[in-house]
Amino acid sequence: MQKIRNSIDNINSYLLMLVAFFLPLTVFGGNLFAVLIFLLWIIKADFKSDFHRLKNNALVIAVLLYLLVHVVALLWTADMQFGLYTLRKQLKFLFIPIFMLFVKREHVKYYILAFLASMSLSEIWSYGIWFELLPLYGGATLEDPIPLMSHITYTPFLTIATYLLLYYFLFDPSIGKLKKTTYAFFILTISTNVFINGGRAGQVMFFAMIVITIFQYFPRKALKAAIISLIILFATFSTAYTISEIFKHRVDLAISQFTNYSEFLKSTPAPGKEFVGSSVGERMVFAVSSWEIFKEHPIFGVGTGDFKNEFAKKLSINAPYVEIVENPHNMYSLILAQFGLIGLAALLYMFYTQVKIAKHSNEEFVRKIGIALPLLYLLIMLSDSYLMVHMTGLLFIFISSFVYKDYEMDKQYRLKTTE
Numbered sequence: 001m002q003k004i005r006n007s008i009d010n011i012n013s014y015l016l017m018l019v020a021f022f023l024p025l026t027v028f029g030g031n032l033f034a035v036l037i038f039l040l041w042i043i044k045a046d047f048k049s050d051f052h053r054l055k056n057n058a059l060v061i062a063v064l065l066y067l068l069v070h071v072v073a074l075l076w077t078a079d080m081q082f083g084l085y086t087l088r089k090q091l092k093f094l095f096i097p098i099f100m101l102f103v104k105r106e107h108v109k110y111y112i113l114a115f116l117a118s119m120s121l122s123e124i125w126s127y128g129i130w131f132e133l134l135p136l137y138g139g140a141t142l143e144d145p146i147p148l149m150s151h152i153t154y155t156p157f158l159t160i161a162t163y164l165l166l167y168y169f170l171f172d173p174s175i176g177k178l179k180k181t182t183y184a185f186f187i188l189t190i191s192t193n194v195f196i197n198g199g200r201a202g203q204v205m206f207f208a209m210i211v212i213t214i215f216q217y218f219p220r221k222a223l224k225a226a227i228i229s230l231i232i233l234f235a236t237f238s239t240a241y242t243i244s245e246i247f248k249h250r251v252d253l254a255i256s257q258f259t260n261y262s263e264f265l266k267s268t269p270a271p272g273k274e275f276v277g278s279s280v281g282e283r284m285v286f287a288v289s290s291w292e293i294f295k296e297h298p299i300f301g302v303g304t305g306d307f308k309n310e311f312a313k314k315l316s317i318n319a320p321y322v323e324i325v326e327n328p329h330n331m332y333s334l335i336l337a338q339f340g341l342i343g344l345a346a347l348l349y350m351f352y353t354q355v356k357i358a359k360h361s362n363e364e365f366v367r368k369i370g371i372a373l374p375l376l377y378l379l380i381m382l383s384d385s386y387l388m389v390h391m392t393g394l395l396f397i398f399i400s401s402f403v404y405k406d407y408e409m410d411k412q413y414r415l416k417t418t419e
Contacts, residue, residue: 008044012037012102016398020114023394024122024157025148030394034095041098050101053413058353059404060097066346067093069339073304083305086338089388092397099401108365108402112164119161120186122148123193130196143246144198153391155202156380158194160395162187163209163372170217171368195240195247200254201383203247207233208379212372257281282322283329283383289314290333294340301340310337327388331381334388351378357404370403 015033022029041050054060070087077083103111128134129145137147146154168175169183194206211229218225240247257280293302293310302310312324327334335343351374358370377386377396386392 005044005046008040009102012040013104013107015040016099016103016401017107017110017114019398020111021118023115023391023398024118027390030391034394037102038095038098041101049417053410054097054100056409057097057100057404057406058357059350059400060100062346062350062353063093063096066350067091069343069346070304073301073339073343075303076300077303077305079305079309081305082308083303086304086307089390092390092393095394095397096401099398100405103402103405105407111398111402116161116164116186119157119190122154123158123186123190126193126197127189146197149391151197151199152201152384153199153389154197155194155199156205156376156386156392157202157395158190159202159206159209159376160373160399162190162194162206163213163376164369165190166213167365167368170213171364191236195244198246198250200250201380204383205376205380207236209372209376210236212375216368216371254280258284282319285315285319285322286311286325286328287330287333289318290328290330290337292318293337294333297337297340299340299342301336301338301343304338307334307338327385329384331385331387334385354400354404366403369399373399373403 015037018033019030019037022033067087067090070090074080074083074087125134125137125147126140126145129136129140129147130142132142136142139150140147144151148154149157165183165187169180169187175183191206194203210232214229214232215222215225218228241251242248257278260278261281261284289311292314293307308324308326311328315322315324328337331347332344335347339346354374355371358367361367361370373396380386380392387396
């Protein structure tokens with residue numbers, strides 16, 4: 001039986017490489033291999049040992065608390081069907097402890113390499129469409145050449161890929177000149193790809209990633225890091241704004257929509273005409289409506305399943321012509337409305353444990369990536385509920401599983417139980 005369990009451990013580690021590769025390419029592919037890992041974990045049936053291996057991991061505890069809030073809040077949910085639907089979407093976080101059981105320290109570089117290889121294929125495809133060398137595919141257009149995702153998810157994926165490349169380029173002394181040259185090439189091409197599509201939230205995330213990387217490169221020279229950050233941010237923004245038509249258009253549109261927010265609220269569609277939306281204006285009215293829900297239920301929120309109905313009531317007053325959506329495109333607004341301050345505390349505690357684990361780690365890889373990942377997601381969740389969005393949520397889960405695992409404690413426990 002032990003031999004079978006060891007085989008499953010090895011198989012699942014290789015399946016994690018396939019999860020990493022297919023995650024940017026297809027929802028089905030990433031889900032398929034994640035489900036296979038889950039089924040093999042069930043077949044392995046070593047649950048007592050798994051519990052002891054994970055019970056002291058602060059992130060696992062935080063994840064379970066976050067999910068527990070979703071379960072308990074069903075008690076004061078009127079719309080149980082939507083509550084169960086919401087809970088089901090968040091159950092994917094259980095893959096953090098499941099993946100942790102099978103990730104191997106010696107395979108981490110292969111998980112990352114698989115992800116970067118997949119992102120390189122996505123990038124090449126995007127450029128092929130942009131240069132009109134490849135036909136349009138999926139939702140891609142010449143102005144927004146993204147064949148396999150929407151720009152809502154694609155630019156965050158590009159930003160994470162760029163950060164991983166920068167980590168190896170700047171902080172890994174073991175790589176040779178050929179690898180450094182290769183990484184530098186892809187850093188340049190992927191960074192450019194960020195600004196030839198319309199994903200504004202991911203572009204803001206990209207700018208934040210640059211700042212984080214520079215401060216990590218100059219850890220004890222905050223003033224120097226701040227000056228260099230400002231110079232690089234100005235150069236990057238001005239270059240992108242000058243060269244990329246879609247970036248310039250999206251920036252100008254965001255400024256216009258923000259400054260004309262009051263007019264957006266007053267606007268009504270002409271008879272027989274569709275309402276012309278404003279992505280910035282809608283997000284602002286979503287935030288206002290969610291805040292009103294929170295003020296009425298500040299401690300425990302409206303429950304796991306009642307947000308959509310309560311949200312619809314507020315929108316019917318604040319902006320009756322805006323389409324009703326499942327979430328307010330802001331993770332904090334959603335959690336506060338659903339679960340109140342209790343929910344926000346559970347959400348933030350999950351990120352706090354990530355930062356704490358990273359700060360106390362002896363491995364530079366964990367100290368760098370383990371800080372960058374939560375900071376980037378904390379920022380981007382202001383623009384959308386990115387932990388609810390399947391692809392970005394699964395990317396967060398996948399990276400967390402091998403960054404925050406305590407490999408030494410796990411090794412000691414396994415040696416102790418095999419003696």
